[in-house]
Amino acid sequence: xxxxxxxxxxxxxxxxxxxxxxxxxxxxxxxxxxxxxxxxxxxxxxxxxxxxxxxxxxxxxxxxxxxxxxxxxxxxxxxxxxxxxxxxxxxxxxxxxxxxxxxxxxxxxxxxxxxxxxxxxxxx
Numbered sequence: 001x002x003x004x005x006x007x008x009x010x011x012x013x014x015x016x017x018x019x020x021x022x023x024x025x026x027x028x029x030x031x032x033x034x035x036x037x038x039x040x041x042x043x044x045x046x047x048x049x050x051x052x053x054x055x056x057x058x059x060x061x062x063x064x065x066x067x068x069x070x071x072x073x074x075x076x077x078x079x080x081x082x083x084x085x086x087x088x089x090x091x092x093x094x095x096x097x098x099x100x101x102x103x104x105x106x107x108x109x110x111x112x113x114x115x116x117x118x119x120x121x122x123x124x
Contacts, residue, residue: 002048004029007041017042026060 004021011017018031021044034045067075 002029002046003043004046005038005041005043011042014042017044021046024058 004025006017006020011020014035014037017035021029021031025046027049029046029048032045032047036043063069064075069075
């Protein structure tokens, strides 16, 4: 098993140390229950879901920002996969058409309120 060290600043108790490890690794490391108090913090025995003690999440995010994986290798598009195409996050979705006849009382009320709000003009 692997151990993660948690500083006393990050965790005030053994339970806080376990929670901090899970949050810091993004859930990749799971505490097994053994927590030893050391000077300046705790050591938490962890089981890693990927077979190794994970790097802290902020380190992985920083590596991805500079184009590296956790082993230090450059991140490259794998040739066996096609490119996914243009980024659609910046595009606004098409507005949904309003139903012809509201079916419930709430839908009728909402439709009336939408009509009233559409008629109001913002103050200039």
